[in-house]
Every structure is written in C-alpha cells, then in structure tokens.
Ligand SMILES: Nc1ncnc2c1ncn2[C@@H]1O[C@H](COP(=O)(O)OP(=O)(O)OP(=O)(O)O)[C@@H](O)[C@H]1O
C-alpha cells in the first residue's frame with residue numbers, strides 16, 4: 001500500500017520537475033512560430049493562432065546568422081577534437097607510464113579550476129594580442145581548451161584506470177606496437193568516456209559567451225552566442241521573435257548529437273573480458 | 277637443446293627487489309612450472325620473459341637471441357594471462373585472429389588457422405560470441421586459442437587454471453598435458469598449485485622470495501628436496517620437519533629424535549658428518565607407520581579421517597609427526613603406538629642452512645635434474 005503511494009508521489013514529483021524544466025523550451029519553440037503581433041497579447045495565448053516560419057526565413061537569408069552558425073560549428077568541433085585527442089593521450093600517459101611528478105601533475109591540473117575564469121580573461125586576451133591571434137576563432141579554441149582539458153584529463157584518466165593492464169599487455173605480446181595497442185584496445189574500451197568528454201566539450205564550446213565576447217570582436221569570426229546577442233539585442237530593443245527562432249536553431253545541433261550519442265553513453269562495452 | 281636462458285637476471289621495483297639473481301636454463305620442448313607461494317616472483321619472471329617487464333640486470337635469451345631489448349611482439353612468444361585478457365569489444369573469432377592480423381599473416385590464411393584452433397579447443401560454436409557471453413572455462417579456452425593460433429617458440433602461461441572450479445581445472449589439466457605432448461612446444465607455466473606443477477611438468481622451478489630453490493623433475497623434487505623450504509612446500513599433508521641429531525660412533529650411525537635412538541646405515545649419512553651433528557629431520561607422512569613388533573612408542577594426538585585415509589598426528593617425546601594411515605584405522609587419542617620409520621626415505625637437512633645433507637646431495641647437479 002505504502003509502496004503504491006510512494007510510487008504515485010514519486011511520479012507526481014518527477015513529472016512536475018519535467019514540466020518545470022520543459023516549459024521554457026516549449027515556450028521558446030511556440031514563440032518562434034507566432035507572428036510578431038501575437039507576442040504581447042493579454043492574456044498570452046499558449047498555442048499560436050497562426051503558425052509562421054517568417055522569423056526563420058529572415059534569420060537565414062537577411063542576417064549573418066548562418067556565418068555565426070558555421071563559426072560555432074568550426075569552433076566547437078575543433079575544440080572537441082583537440083581536447084579529446086590531447087585528453088586521451090594525456091590520460092593514458094598519466095595512467096600507464098611511471099615518471100616523476102605524475103600524481104602532482106594530475107593534481108595541479110585540477111588546481112586550475114580554483115581560479116574564477118573571469119580572472120583569466122584579460123591576461124588571456126593580452127596574450128592573444130601578443131601572439132597575433134586576437135579576433136580569431138583559434139583564440140577561442142585555445143581558451144576553451146584551457147578549461148575543458150583538465151576535466152577531460154580527469155574523466156578519461158578514471159576511465160582508463162579501469163581498463164585492465166593485462167589487456168594491453170596481451171596486445172603487446174600479440175604483436176601490436178604501443179600505439180597499436182592504444183588504438184586497438186584502450187580506445188574502444190574508453191569509448192564511453194571519450195564520448196562523454198566530447199559531448200561536454202562540444203556543449204561548452206557551443207554555449208560559451210563570456211570569452212567569446214571579450215576575445216572576438218569582428219563580425220567575421222563571431223560565434224553564435226555573441227553574434228546573436230549582438231545582432232538582436234540592442235539597448236533599445238530586443239527582437240523576441242528572431243531571438244526565439246535563433247535559440248531553437250542553436251539547440252538543434254545539440255539535440256541531434258545527443259540523440260545519436262546517448263545510446264553509446266549508456267551502453268559502454270562493459271567489463272567481462274577479464275576475470276579475477 | 278636449450279631454448280630459454282635466464283642469466284644472472286635481476287629485477288627491482290624501485291627499492292623492492294623482486295628477483296635478486298636468477299639463473300635458469302629451459303630446454304627445448306620442456307614443460308617447466310614456476311612454483312612458489314604468493315609474491316615469490318613467478319609472474320615477474322614470466323613477464324620479464326615476455327618483455328612486459330624490463331630486467332634491471334642480467335640477460336635473458338630465447339633460442340639463440342638475447343632478448344633484453346626486444347619488444348614483446350618480436351620475441352616469438354605467446355602468452356595466456358591469469359585474467360585471460362580477452363579483448364571485450366571483439367568476438368571470439370576476432371580475438372583469435374588478432375595476433376595473426378598484427379603479424380601480417382595474409383588474410384586468406386586466417387579462416388583455416390582459426391578453424392584449426394577452434395577444432396582443437398572446441399570453440400567452433402562460440403566464434404561469434406563476445407567474451408562476456410562465455411563461461412570461465414570457455415574464456416580460458418579462447419585465451420589458449422589466441423596463443424595457439426600462432427606458432428611461437430615458447431608458450432607462457434600465468435596461472436591459467438586458477439579461476440576455474442575444481443572439476444574443470446582437473447579436466448583442463450589433462451587437456452594441457454595432452455596439448456603439450458601433441459605440440460612438443462616449450463611451455464613455461466606459472467602456478468602456486470603444487471598438484472598442477474607435479475602432474476604437468478617435465479621440470480619444476482621452485483621459487484621463494486625471488487630465489488630459485490630447486491630446479492628438477494617432479495619426482496626429484498618430491499623425493500630429494502634440496503632444502504627445508506622445498507621439503508615443506510611440496511606434498512600434502514606436508515613433510516614433518518623436526519629437530520634431531522645424527523650421532524656417529526664406532527663406524528655406526530644413529531638418529532636421535534624425540535628421546536629415541538634409531539640406527540642408520542652409515543651410507544645414508546655424509547662421510548664428513550661430525551661426531552654429533554644437529555640436523556632438521558624430514559619425514560613424509562607415508563614414511564612413518566605403525567610397527568608390527570616392539571618399537572619406540574608415540575602417543576596419538578589427533579586423528580583426521582578424510583575417507584580413504586586418515587591423517588594422524590603423533591607425539592614422539594615432544595616431536596610431532598604426521599602419519600598417513602588407512603581410512604578405517606582404529607586409534608584412540610592418547611594411545612601409545614609403536615612406530616616405524618622408513619630409514620632409507622628420511623631427509624636430513626643442515627640445522628642452520630636448511631640445505632639437504634643426505635649422501636645423495638653429493639651427487640653432481642646434472643645428475644639430479646635431468647629432464648623427464
Ligand atoms: N609493479 C610492481 N611494483 C612494485 N612491486 C612489485 C610490482 N610487481 C610485483 N612487485 C613485487 O614483486 C614481488 C613478486 O611479485 P609477483 O607478482 O611476481 O609474485 P607472484 O609470485 O606472481 O605472486 P602471485 O602468486 O600472488 O601471483 C612481490 O613482492 C610484489 O610485491
């Protein structure tokens with residue numbers, strides 16, 4: 001009896017949470033489909049009386065939205081590739097090789113998170129100016145890598161620490177080189193970890209605002225976050241319809257990626273190859 | 277022909293010396309077991325031979341070649357790991373094909389070679405499965421298959437049976453013996469199970485704290501243990517080791533133990549024995565028995581029937597002996613029974629060094645350790 005009751009309560013709580021979280025998203029989609037005239041009616045209507053794709057058309061044809069989009073895609077993809085590559089190799093080294101200062105290094109890496117990132121912006125900007133990278137996507141790739149990499153290293157390190165050393169020894173005896181063993185055995189085993197690292201990094205690079213605002217000032221290399229803000233929000237006016245349409249389109253890549261990778265994330269290949 | 281040589285090999289992990297100085301020669305086609313208690317350096321020795329661990333001193337040779345600086349993949353060895361180490365993301369077939377792939381065996385040859393191994397180990401129906409869909413015994417056979425699919429100079433096996441239940445272990449033991457007989461390959465087999473070592477090996481290398489204690493055939497190890505460690509480590513129930521003395525008087529020799537005096541044939545004792553020499557006496561449980569006539573008496577301390585036999589603990593003047601007796605032996609606790617020792621099967625060890633001092637210990641080493 002009590003268990004039935006607690007199930008009911010649990011369901012109510014869960015669905016309330018889902019509703020609270022989902023409502024703004026649903027509202028965003030609906031607003032982007034309403035004509036401008038419907039936005040500020042009182043009382044507000046939930047469903048659009050008339051569905052329009054006008055805002056999407058304006059964004060795609062009359063504004064630099066697509067350029068920002070491409071910039072963001074390049075930015076997030078290269079950051080992800082860089083972080084996953086360096087993170088995977090670095091984590092492997094931290095787990096497998098014995099050298100002085102290995103543990104200290106791993107600890108120091110986390111230390112970087114103790115500094116509020118705001119503190120780092122100005123020095124980083126000055127450095128970028130010095131090496132001639134200011135106002136480029138590359139400067140953002142570097143900046144995002146600095147704060148994704150520590151996380152990536154730790155996550156992948158714990159994943160790789162769970163992979164039995166015997167697996168790699170077996171590959172070596174079977175004739176693989178170190179690198180061969182890494183690709184044939186370690187990578188497939190660490191795949192769930194690599195995918196979650198990649199997701200984390202991609203989302204971070206896709207959504208980051210503050211660094212993009214400070215480090216990049218030219219319309220040519222602005223990513224979506226600052227680009228859209230710059231374009232649609234001015235001191236006098238916020239173009240809500242276009243903003244909502246832009247937000248919807250910004251979320252689509254993330255939704256697609258999640259949909260594809262989610263099964264990988266939860267599946268993993270699991271243990272079982274090694275007994276004992 | 278010698279196949280594997282350890283020459284003054286040392287291995288230290290930082291300040292921990294796992295192997296101080298190892299000398300070992302393994303002949304071609306031998307089945308050699310590395311036997312010893314946990315932590316004695318068996319796995320370390322095997323991993324050095326595989327190239328997974330770099331020795332900190334000395335030389336290892338496989339065939340004609342010094343292999344200290346040769347990568348594991350180029351040593352022409354195959355290894356079965358204690359954990360099996362099957363690649364979890366590959367099917368059984370892919371696991372077995374992996375060494376072929378890595379060694380550049382033409383793809384057209386793979387199916388035939390995989391099939392040969394699968395037939396040998398009855399893996400045929402399992403080839404499409406993944407390792408975690410297999411039982412322990414099946415995984416063990418796949419691990420063997422991955423080693424057998426190549427044609428290496430030496431097979432290395434690290435406790436491959438330790439994860440199996442008793443029945444399967446006995447079965448796999450006979451399979452391995454049969455496999456070795458059929459392939460005629462050199463095999464180095466790590467185990468801490470003396471039964472495995474005794475039944476499978478042509479020779480056993482008994483190790484203790486990184487030191488090689490004795491390297492000889494199973495019967496040699498059982499019948500002429502080189503020191504008290506080997507004596508007590510091999511055999512269940514283990515050999516009784518008690519303090520005793522050997523007395524030489526007027527050309528006759530006597531064994532003094534537990535206040536009793538047993539005459540010995542002088543030929544059994546090394547000629548240079550001092551007038552009265554303190555020793556450690558070793559007696560296997562089957563070499564002590566209840567005497568039929570009048571003899572020294574020991575009191576019964578404990579009777580442990582196991583079914584087909586009873587293990588009896590006897591007290592002879594303070595010295596405790598373990599005796600193997602018939603399963604239905606009728607003995608009461610505290611009862612004094614006459615005992616007989618099989619004089620020619622006694623083991624004498626130097627009290628201080630623990631080394632064997634029977635006259636057979638004087639024989640040259642080659643003679644004591646011929647391959648079976
Ligand atoms: N990587 C290592 N670092 C430090 N010490 C080690 C390392 N590997 C082994 N040792 C030490 O070397 C000694 C021998 O270890 P080894 O693994 O060879 O023992 P073993 O005979 O295989 O034991 P077991 O029967 O438990 O497998 C042990 O004292 C162990 O603590």
Ligand SMILES: [Mg+2]
Nearest residue numbers: 318319320434
């Ligand atoms: Mg071991």
